[in-house]
Amino acid sequence: MLEFWSPKVSRLRRRRDVAGLIDVLRTGGERDRRAAANALIAIPDPRSVEPLTLALKDADVLLRTNAALALGELQDGRPDADLSPIVGPLVDALSDPAPEVRAMAASALGRTRTQAALEPLLTALGDSSTTVQLTAKAVLAGYDDPRAREAVAAA
């Protein structure tokens, strides 16, 4: 957990200072940036889409993992919103070299439940990582779609 130790981010999180968290995510040190992405899971805000999308391409696996989870929170309460700025980068993250990032991207995509995420999630059922396969199976179970039901039953 020391990987996320950041008194600065803890203060911003307590104040729910999204702008401050985004600033840290863009410009902070390694641990601060991880902690900021993690804090944005708990405090979803549309302003964080672009910096979280950039964080998905960072070299730090823990940052990418938390950025994927945080993006998954941004669909809540936005049933008619255009989710393509979120779904596209998360679909790309399903090809991340780190299985933990792919698993969290699958989980986050499952939360969007968009049709655009369906095909990539079906593909993720055949991922080389068991964790990714199982995550895809769990999230596809939430899809009201015959292909998803069939794939989950067969997996």
Add this chain to the structure above:
Amino acid sequence: MKPFGGPGPLQHVPLFTTLSKHEAAEAARVGFERSFLAGTELTREGEASDAFYVMLDGTADVRRGGVPVNELGSGDFFGEIGLLGHSARTASVVATTDVRTFVIPARAFRSLIGRMPEVHGKVLAALVARGS
């Protein structure tokens, strides 16, 4: 409902036993204890998943369509499937004795997994073992 001051009983729950004392305390910090009387419905099939539950004491039935399909006891957990994705609860859980649980709200659970990805792996492994 009451929060834990430290790792509390979580350090004896299999899901959390590989965590350090500090990590278990962190997990305990994001949730709270909640008790239910025998006969109470802890969760209802078809409703949106809003939390992850760990059984601390007591027993409960898992029911699908009103039919018991499994029994839960101390150390067992439920509610994880909906939290991984965004699906409705796949079963009801009904207390068969007085029950004490540790509850982690959905978003706090996902934040915890971000800091401790190994918890995600353990939850999935338990799902497989359970045949969910």
